[in-house]
Amino acid sequence: MSTTDLTPDGAITLADRLQLKPAGPGRWRSLHGDANQNGRSYGGQLLGQALRAALMEAPEGRPPTMMQFLFLQGAMPDQPIVFDVKRLQDGKRFTSLHVRGAQGERTVLDAQVSCALPLPGPAHAEVSLAPAGERPEALPTLDDVPPALRDQIALMGGYGRDCNAAIDFRMPDPLRQLDGATARPHFRYWMKVPQALPDNPHLHAAAFAYLSDWWLNYCILAPHLSRAGERGMYIASLNHALWLHAPPRSDRWLHVHAVCAHAAHGRGLAIAQYHDEDGRHIATATQDCLVTHTD
Template sequence: MSDVLQELMELLKLESIGVNRFRGRSQDLGFRNLFGGQVLGQSLSAAIQTLNHGDWNPHSLHAYFLRPGTVQDSVEFEVDVVRDGRTFATRQVTASQNGKAILTMMCSFQHPEEGFEHMADMPSVAGPEGIPSQVDLARKFRDFFPERVRDIYTADKPIEMRVIDPVNIFAPQKKEPLKHVWMRADAPMPDDPHVHSTMLAYATDFNLIPTALHPHAVSVGQKGMQVASLDHSVWFHRPFRMDEWLLYAIDSPNGSGGRGLCRGQIFNQQGVLVASVAQEGLIRQVVSDEGKGD
């Protein structure tokens, strides 16, 4: 297992600091604030650690980002055991820094069950072979990044992501609000399905909101863009492995009121729909006084 993947798995494990209370470290990914996907994955991990023994799997989570998190401070998680039923279990998680809530999440777990089956078809797109990774592209444009984050953006990543027809974030052009991303962990992972679930929750926060910027020919890499996740939902449909290629098919059906709505479907290479995602985020362009007319 690579060092960066091991580091991410340790980041998502958490330390117990009391009854249904946990602490997690923070990681600087070069963004202005703490990466929301980290808090999503850690919150799900906290909820999992409060489950009674048994074959429980997450089937959905719904989270609101309340305040920006900082990369300098650890995150504390408090879990409310809302319900333990025969088939479903429900948890509410509050993530805090310095005594203030930065995220609240409701998540639900279910024992495996057989039932009716149907699913959407996988988009017909190129496979992951031969597509450069986001890290490869970042290294190609290394000198365009601010010096403060240059090494972070071009370093090895625990999850390899390959975007089909990527946007040049330094010179974006108008295009349809669609994105297809192949992703997988950069090394084999343990068989524990909860490890894969928390890592998928982490990974789903990448690539969503930037898709809502496509029709406007702007990107998160441009000056004056204020972009942040507001809420986030994941539905886990079927078993999957994060160390096998998954296709993240994203679209943005709406942008209004300074917000962009994005949806995602995640398929394995066999075309099986394993998870669905929805997120609304802030997409605001701040115009400086110098850029305003008289």
């Protein structure tokens, strides 16, 4: 069932979008689908639901530290996904789990998740690039971007027109960052879940996985916008990886700095660093994407 079938405006909470129902030993079934502009399931929901299914089978006291995820086929938002979870390793320090998601005979995703005991060791981190005193709640939203620029952005992979009620998304200086005449292959923004979430670390980790797919790969497209003319671009996530350096609090502001490390031959690689409002380095994500002209 798609989210638009559930309420008149589709605005159910993110906690609802990540709900799973037991379907047997090590098996979970999704309850809600979240459509993107291409009529397929939003990748962030697949990430969040897969991580939540894995954590349903993980031991207590071992927070998630990593997820490696393959988007195998486009998932249909009006059909449930069945997540099969298997433990690959249960050691003294680490637990590793495998998640496979299917719709009928179609395998749509494959993921591996690691959970680990917190251990003492060396500590250092990337510094947040958010300017001191920047207030994300005062920054523009996507609705504040001029319609003409949003229409131009929409040619580049369907960006620009898509707003998500489950994500509070803010952009510093959007005209400079979004306009291809001034944009660089990096993108800086803030985001969080609009509603307060229960104090459940596994839910916050799954919610963060949901958030992590939002506009992550725009840095691949940004510098090419002015040169695209009327040629459309198709972009699709091929794989996504998360490293959780600290337990995220997804209903509080997270600063994101995404950089395109390389783009060529129809593919692009985005790398993002996530910090909280106190400048604490929370996570790192990478996404490898198909990026090609539609004509």
